[in-house]
Amino acid sequence: LQAAEKRAQELHNLLNQYNYEYYVLDQPSVPDSEYDRLTQELLKIEEEFPELQTSESPTQRVGGQVLDAFKKVQHNVPMLSLANAFNEDDLRDFDRRVRQALDENSYSYVCELKIDGLAVSLKYEDGLFVQGSTRGDGTVGEDISANLRTIRSIPLRLREPLTLEVRGEAFMPKQSFIALNAIRDEKGEEPFANPRNAAAGSLRQLDPRIAASRNLDIFLYGVAEAEELGVSTHSESLEMLERLGFKTNNERKVCRTIDDVIQYVSGWADKRPKLSYEIDGIVIKVNSLAQQKELGTTAKSPRWAIAFKFPAEEVVTK
């Protein structure tokens, strides 16, 4: 058994690395055939030694049993929704409020694409994925761990054995959405209206094999209680997420003034069609975590962030 255990760990490390290169970096270093060959080898070992078939094994992404309901999950750190801005004046009003609350101290913003998907929270203990949940009403969400495990860009084991909670947006790429609706059309089923609904519908399935078939993806954009992990800005949180093996969206920019923010936002308005996923705006966040804390939150939204909304996306069909 020791030899089998040792080989199984080697295969976990190899398969996790290749999975990371393919799904997170989009730069595979080995052909799919090599990945499949190693997976087969691990499946054979796990068949011979079932005790090695642990939940962190790369072979256990798609669970077998169909749930009869989703458990509820309490969010210790509430998952807030963003207040909206629709024009330049709204952005300047937001900036005025930030400047006043920060007593004219200097501050900077981070601008991120606003992915049009489903906000989710992922929990890790000693580096292992232990739970994934929806935002729900911000304080109570649904446990959709089995479905989130099927998203290949979500690491089952982090590159460091940390215990933390991260937040991000699960989404369905445009091409997957078009292909899914073509299949539903053939089967005489109702098409999904947009990729966000398709992603939400896929993650609400009680059978994880359905979620596994939907080519979902995710961008992580936050670390809960990041300050406890020695991080002082939102930019550093994003760099930490990358270091741990998460997929983040690199279309982001630190802006020193609201004029830079406005320039960034206007630059993206007509670039959306070239993205392989839908965005419904740009999220602007105060970069310093200490200043985020100083600004605090209203009942449901952060005072340190705002979402600039674009007009509704053109219909993605072909």
Ligand SMILES: NC(=O)n1nc(-c2ccco2)nc1N
């Ligand atoms: N949807 C999206 O891309 N989001 N959403 C946030 C967010 C929501 C609450 C705090 O931050 N950030 C990004 N990039």
